[in-house]
Amino acid sequence: MRSRHPVRPVPALAAVLLTATLALTGCSAGGSDSGGGAANDKAAAQSDAKGSAPGGEKGASGAKPAQAPRLTSSIIRTASLTVQVKDVPKALDEARTTAEDAGGYVGDETTTRDEKGRERTRVVLRVPVEKYDEVLAALQGTGKLLDRTAKAQDVTDQVVDVDSRITSQRASVARVRELMDQATKLSDVVELEGELSSREADLEALLAQQASLKDRTSLATITLSLSETPVKAAAKDGSPGFLDALAGGWDAFVTMLRWLAVAIGAVLPFAAVAALAVLAWLRLIRPRLPRRPAPAPATSALGPLPSAPPVPGNSPRRDGDEH
Structure with a gap:
């Protein structure tokens, strides 16, 4: 009879251990994968929550939210200055140079x-x-400042309103032009042309208003009045002295002579013409006139009328008459 050999347990045990090792390895790998996935999901959730929370820099899509543009203030500045200077032309040249150097x-x-x-x-x-x-x-430093007035007018709302109306008006003009391109009837074309002209006129008026606002807000207006300083100052006590009276009398005398000369000059041509007329009358016209005959003595039927007796005291004296 054959003897039974005992079964060696080493290969079987090695197989069992190998199977157990493989099972444990798979479980740990699956556990680590599931743990990593959970951690990633948690991080992603936290990131999404942070992005969607109020005040976050990024949204769910990762882009920054749109912000409203900041409006620039539009202010019209005007000023008025009255300055007293010694030399007006010189001060005016300095003011021109100052404005031109500043770009105005x-x-x-x-x-x-x-x-x-x-x-x-x-x-x-x-x-x-x-x-x-x-x-x-x-400009204030050119002389003695007598008066100053400065104003600032905020027209930001007006500028924004005009810009918005221009945008709308341009869109309106574009729509009317599209309708004109699609119109087939002559009556429709004529009506659309009138509407287009009206809207284009409104657009031009808005553009002119926009240009005016831009000019007044980009350039300030300064009105400068320059007056000359009096050459002679008044007396301290306000009362004139002897020299002032003498100077005033001399000025009056010179003024009288001047006006007298002017009057003589104005009358002289007429006087010359009158003198020539009188001379012509005496030398040319009067000698040629016929002389009148002497009047004859009055007579009557009885003879010549007696002449009037001489007035006593007026008769001519004769030689030998007693005094």
């Missing part, structure tokens, strides 16, 4: 003289708003 220009200009011969000038300067304060300070 000179507008209206008016120059007059008062009854005392002193010069007065009024000039309008347009300067950029950025240089407004600098130019204003420079």
Whole structure:
């Protein structure tokens, strides 16, 4: 009989251990994968929550939310200055140079003289708003400041309204033009042309208003009045002295001579013509006139009438008469 050999347990045990190892490895891998997936899902959820929370920088899509544009203030600045200077033309040249150096220009200009011969000038300067304060300070320093007025008008709402109306009006004009391209009837074309002309006129008026606002808000307006300083100052006590009276009398005398000369000059041509007329009468016309005969003595039927007796005391004296 064959003897039974005992079964060796080593291969079987190795197989069992290998199977257990593989099972444990698979479980740990699955556990780690599930744990990592959970961690990733949690991180993603936290990221989404942070993005969707109020005040977050990014939304669910990762893009920044749109922000409303900031409006720039539109202000119209105007000022009026009255300055007393010693030399008006020189001060005016300095004001022109100051405005031109600041990037502006000179507008209206008016120059007059008062009854005392002193010069007065009024000039309008347009300067950029950025240089407004600098130019204003420079003009004040040209002489003695007598008066100053400055104004600032905020027209931001008006500028925004005009810009919005221009955008709408342009869209309206574009729609009317599209309808004209699609119109087939002559009556429709004529009606649309009238509507288009009306809307284009409104658009031009809005554009002109926009340009005016832009000019007034980008350039400040400064009205400068320059007056000349009096050459002679008044006396301290206010009462005139002897020299003042003498100077006044001499001025009156010179003024009288001047007016007298003017009067003589005005009358002289007429006097010359009158003198020539009298001379012509005496030398040319009068000698040629016929002389009148002497009147004959009055007579009557009885003879000549006696002449009137001489008046006593008026008869001519004869030689030998007693006194």
